[in-house]
Amino acid sequence: xxxxxAILLLLISGQVVFGQSVVSGDKKxxxxxxxxxxxxxxxxxxxxxxxxxxxxxxxxxxxxxxTGAFHTKPSLRSFxxxxxxxxxxxxxxxxxADAPPYIAELTQPGNRQQFIRHIVDFASxxxxxxxxxxxxxxxxxxxxxxxxxxxxxxLRAKQLLMTAALATYNSKFINDQAIQSFDFINIMAYDKTxxxxxxxxxxxxxxxxxxxxxxxxxxxxxxxxxxxxxxxPFYGYVxxxxxxxxxxxxxxxAQFPGAEYADEWPTAxxxxxxxxxxxIKRKVQFAQSAGAxxxxxxxxxxxxxxxxxxxxxxxxxx
Numbered sequence: 001x002x003x004x005x006a007i008l009l010l011l012i013s014g015q016v017v018f019g020q021s022v023v024s025g026d027k028k029x030x031x032x033x034x035x036x037x038x039x040x041x042x043x044x045x046x047x048x049x050x051x052x053x054x055x056x057x058x059x060x061x062x063x064x065x066x067t068g069a070f071h072t073k074p075s076l077r078s079f080x081x082x083x084x085x086x087x088x089x090x091x092x093x094x095x096x097a098d099a100p101p102y103i104a105e106l107t108q109p110g111n112r113q114q115f116i117r118h119i120v121d122f123a124s125x126x127x128x129x130x131x132x133x134x135x136x137x138x139x140x141x142x143x144x145x146x147x148x149x150x151x152x153x154x155l156r157a158k159q160l161l162m163t164a165a166l167a168t169y170n171s172k173f174i175n176d177q178a179i180q181s182f183d184f185i186n187i188m189a190y191d192k193t194x195x196x197x198x199x200x201x202x203x204x205x206x207x208x209x210x211x212x213x214x215x216x217x218x219x220x221x222x223x224x225x226x227x228x229x230x231x232x233p234f235y236g237y238v239x240x241x242x243x244x245x246x247x248x249x250x251x252x253x254a255q256f257p258g259a260e261y262a263d264e265w266p267t268a269x270x271x272x273x274x275x276x277x278x279x280i281k282r283k284v285q286f287a288q289s290a291g292a293x294x295x296x297x298x299x300x301x302x303x304x305x306x307x308x309x310x311x312x313x314x315x316x317x318x
Contacts, residue, residue: 033057033058033297035057036057036301037301053315058091061096061134062094066100077126094131094133112150129160148174149178163184164182183227190209192204198244201244228293229293231296232275235274236252249303263275280310280313284314
């Protein structure tokens, strides 16, 4: 009888032990991180975003000059504080797909420590919660891991977070110590093809690809699931016979009624491949079931403002 009563008490408290595992009722909710791409018109551009549906935001992109120094931005501090008052964690995002060429040189041994001082000073001065490293392509090179380890140490000394946007294809250049040093990783589970690969038209961000990318980091690289955020694209690519182009989700559903319920749609110049509401829902549900820490969005302004909003789908699917 005493054993039965003890089990009942554990059930009521939301925590039951089965063998070596623990089922708990206090599982952390899925976080929703979005990148806000802007030409530094943050206050204006953020008005296009429903901030009540996100928990984290990366300001893309805030890059230094060729010396590694960041320019003064008078209005940025108050903007960051406004976001934090809404309980939104805010990150400076470095790099980007169109990062200045010298960004790679700044991670070299001779430039590294000074660059890191500039990064940490900038993040601290403007009240950011942390730094997001969005180095892509050739910028993830032999200097990357040592740079990340040194940056992480400097940020932790200031109680700041460090994250990164990472693909899978070039992750072989990142050693395990560097991988484990991130507070969380934004997995770029998209751009498996695009205008740069006309020989491979088709979906660039399938559900299956998202699962494979998650399993790569979680199983092969042994990153805890709660430190992984699965990337969701709010855009697509149109493939034609001779050319390809990108297209925002809000443009797709505005031009093609009903496209919100599909993942591809015929256009005047080809076929557009993207993630509709059903696929976004499946990915969010997978993230939830896999114990992921959250989902990541590129890019927030590409969402629609009507009943077909993908942010709304994410909120309803959690």
